[in-house]
Amino acid sequence: MSGLVAVDGDGDGRVGEFWRGLGLPGLIDVHTHFMPERVMAKVWAYFDAAGPLVGRHWPIAYRFEEDERLAVLRGFGVRAFTSMIYPHKPGMARWLNGWAADFAARTPDCLRTATFFPEDGVAAYVAEELAGGARVFKAHVQVGGYDPTDPVLDPVWGVLAEAGVPVVAHCGSGPVPGKHTGPEPIARVLARHPRLRLVVAHMGMPEYVDFLELAARYPRVCLDTTMALTDFVEQAAPFPRAERGRLLDVGDRVLFGSDFPNIPYGYAHALEVLARLELGEEWLRAVCYGNGARLFGVG
Template sequence: MTGDISVGAEAAEVRRFWAGLGLPGLIDVHTHFMPERVLRKVWGYFDALGPLTGGLEWPITYRQEEAERAALLREFGVRAFTAMLYPHKPGMARWLNGWAADFAHRTPDCLHTATLYPEPGVDTYVREAIEAGARVFKAHVQVGAYDPADELLQPAWGLLAEAGVPTVIHCGSGPAPGKHTGPEPIKRVLARHPRLSLIVAHMGMPEYEEFLDLAERYAEVRLDTTMAFTDFSEGLMPFPRRVLPRLADLGDRVLLGTDFPNIPYPYVHQLDALERLGLGEPWLRAVCHDNAAELFGDLNG
């Protein structure tokens, strides 16, 4: 069961959503797959209401085993998804990248994901990951507690900008601020690497407007919808309705993200939350599929 709805019934609802838009399915750029012992620790952190959750009750809706979670996304009609994973200390990123490369090899509908951390040698393993076929990176400023403008990361950002490989970056101050969260560190990164492809996770909540500013200024800055607009987030960090016209105008650079499986509500609620914004079917088609299809190209590559 997922909340008050069975998995089968929810899958039918999800499929009705994208079929009604005339789409071949969904592309979700913010889903989490990582080594099981790491994921269990993440779930334990949520269960214990760790500081980075803002002290919020955060029940994990989808605690199935790895294969079951991937199968569930396919049942939902998710054509491509990611394995968002991230280090919280030095010496961890290369190992995670090795795991993610293997996961992508055995999971063809997962976009090969990699990560990074400000440490000596980061440029080497970022280059190795790109050459091995990584199609998206994940950076988590809040969990990693690092400045994304750290000098150690500059060569890596340069490599990613040159390769055109996007990075999904959790850099907003929600659900709990960190020393290096917020738009200012990202402004410093983009000032040095204006062609860097960044996908700001969670729409940058709660600094929505500041990250919209960056997306309007830099052509390769995008935003993902992860947890934004849902009842859970609107009760804590509501998206300002006065800027919905700006969100509509940026419809070509907003991508569906959900945080599956680490969400405290059914998957379909994220889709319902996007629909009730009232921005129209063309906007929904772009966000839920077409923008990511254009960004990543061949989804089977």
């Protein structure tokens, strides 16, 4: 498998054509990354080095300063987006949450995002974030290297389930498996907290079928499309063609996500691969705007 991929920045103009052609007012992207600049620089350096959790050459298509990244995203017609932050060690989450709260306060189209880590005080600071207006949480099981069934997290999952605030969780084993990735650990969380509004990042790649089954079993489980079905991912973790129709069965719970800016191809490609499924314009309208608008109360 070649590690090279073309970055089609020249195709950015097709983004607006895509959503206008569907009669949408724009896009809602539930999986974008805005972080403190020094954290983002370290993330980019990790991708540049094809670190162990990445495992392959991964050029960053939108390596710009924060203001320019925001301008690009808004230029695409993205009406609401997130600042997916995630800690990899104790003591980091509270600081990231403070930054994300400030970022959302000065960036009205960003859904205030928060995160957590299994550590002393986690239930208290998650409750503080909920009280402060956090609208979505990020859980990165792969990078964090933690077991989502850790007892210290049980009250966190419980309060999030009660609040109905979505949690975007990278719990699948792509691009490289972690000690606690895969469907089994998060399935145990859902068994204890069946009302948890879990958004499975990357549609659970590569365990797509297992996560589709979790979505069928739990009516509050959603899937985000982040990087799934793209040519870059299909090389290593193809979505089973025979299962594509099941995306219609959970069509009201599939959400568009891009991983912007940390993607190795143009933004338009992430949308065009959804159209390539041939699941219909009604499905595309729901995935690219309607489902996210309903979930987050975006007008």
